[in-house]
Amino acid sequence: MCAYTTVVTVVVILLCANSNQAKCKGFVFPRYTIEILNGIGPEICVRCKSKDDDLGRHYVAFEQAYYFSFRVSFLTLFYCSASWNGRTEYFDAYNVRSEDSIFCRENGCCCSWKLTPDGPCLFIKASGKHDRCHPWKPKDENIVKLVR
16 A cells, blocks of 8 residues: 555656646657747748758748747757848757756747747747747857758
């Protein structure tokens, strides 16, 4: 009876710890969805990559979005480029080592980014807005080569 009580207690604790990720699929390595919303203009070209995957070029109309999903691991990093009007900028759509990943988990394992001319803005569940904004990443030649 004592072993059964211990197992039930551990299961309840794990479920409670996992309750803030109700929309997350997978306990240890949950499935994340990235949304990239065009808040820039008529059409942008978005290209996202990880170390292992190149998701290709996607053309996104104004106020429309591009989505992709993946299972997170201890080293997950997806970085993207956004191109419009002859300009190309770069940002991290998901970095497991970034504080932004905490906000994504709180949002049900969804990272919703609204791209603006000044940089990407992450959706924050508490405010209900894309108000965690970052400047575009510096144009490091190594990253530029990887994303092109």
